[in-house]
Amino acid sequence: MAVTTDAAALRTGARQRDGAPAPVLEAQDITVRWGGAVAVDACSLRLARGEAVCVLGRNGAGKTSWLSAIAGVAPSTGRVVFDGTPVPPRSAHWLARRGFVMVPEGRQLYGEMSVEENLLLGAYPWSRRVSVIRRSPELANVYELFPRLAERRRQEVVTLSGGEQQMVAMGRALMGRPKVLVMDEPSLGLSPSMIDLTYRILHGLRGEGLSLLLVEESPRRALELCDRGVVLSSGRVIEEAPVEELRRPGVLERLYLA
Numbered sequence: 001m002a003v004t005t006d007a008a009a010l011r012t013g014a015r016q017r018d019g020a021p022a023p024v025l026e027a028q029d030i031t032v033r034w035g036g037a038v039a040v041d042a043c044s045l046r047l048a049r050g051e052a053v054c055v056l057g058r059n060g061a062g063k064t065s066w067l068s069a070i071a072g073v074a075p076s077t078g079r080v081v082f083d084g085t086p087v088p089p090r091s092a093h094w095l096a097r098r099g100f101v102m103v104p105e106g107r108q109l110y111g112e113m114s115v116e117e118n119l120l121l122g123a124y125p126w127s128r129r130v131s132v133i134r135r136s137p138e139l140a141n142v143y144e145l146f147p148r149l150a151e152r153r154r155q156e157v158v159t160l161s162g163g164e165q166q167m168v169a170m171g172r173a174l175m176g177r178p179k180v181l182v183m184d185e186p187s188l189g190l191s192p193s194m195i196d197l198t199y200r201i202l203h204g205l206r207g208e209g210l211s212l213l214l215v216e217e218s219p220r221r222a223l224e225l226c227d228r229g230v231v232l233s234s235g236r237v238i239e240e241a242p243v244e245e246l247r248r249p250g251v252l253e254r255l256y257l258a
């Protein structure tokens with residue numbers, strides 16, 4: 001599996017003065033308010049190059065609001081630095097051009113468009129020329145990763161199964177040459193075999209050095225994949241620990257009950 005990631009950049013990643021690798025993403029004191037209600041209350045997150053972090057928490061904990069704010073698609077206060085550069089507010093396109101790519105909750109595909117048209121849209125951060133994108137190694141890689149999509153390239157997305165739509169959503173994200181891939185509830189509504197496939201691919205991408213930020217409500221597989229977990233409850237970070245700690249019997253149950 002050869003998905004284009006910025007492996008060279010990962011290898012040459014700058015180091016901070018303390019010798020620790022510079023984070024690819026640093027979000028500080030992110031606060032999200034919907035109307036008068038605070039959905040995310042001054043939460044901070046740091047993602048090292050090549051690291052995989054999962055954000056866990058019950059329904060309504062604020063996971064999507066937090067990631068959407070970091071991704072520049074939800075109004076928020078706080079500071080985000082991506083790949084060493086401060087991110088201007090509400091800068092979803094700025095981030096996408098630099099390799100911050102999100103698979104949103106519910107996938108948000110264009111149902112009336114074909115599989116291939118949806119995939120081509122994923123390349124917009126680096127090209128708008130359809131002829132160039134059609135001949136790109138990125139598209140060839142996506143079809144190699146998901147042969148089912150190659151077979152259905154001209155089919156309207158609305159006619160696909162949920163699992164196939166998930167493949168389109170992941171494929172579209174990979175078309176964007178991600179340095180950081182963010183996935184919001186990738187296993188939601190999928191069959192066990194499709195969840196297996198999703199996580200197999202995520203493990204492969206990790207192996208290639210891609211940094212991952214994952215939101216999951218049911219944490220088992222996310223904790224097998226990731227290095228660290230962050231637990232959110234009522235818009236606050238209540239725990240941040242290596243996955244080995246979070247996997248210990250009773251730990252998550254206690255946190256989820258908190």
Ligand SMILES: Nc1ncnc2c1ncn2[C@@H]1O[C@H](COP(=O)(O)OP(=O)(O)OP(=O)(O)O)[C@@H](O)[C@H]1O
Nearest residue numbers: 034035039057058059060061062063064065066217
């Ligand atoms: N666009 C919005 N407008 C108003 N309120 C919102 C909006 N998005 C989220 N909220 C509210 O913010 C709070 C956090 O919601 P959010 O969707 O971020 O949680 P979540 O952890 O992603 O939940 P889930 O597991 O159900 O996806 C909830 O109370 C929700 O009702």
Ligand SMILES: [Mg+2]
Nearest residue numbers: 063064065105
């Ligand atoms: Mg959510």
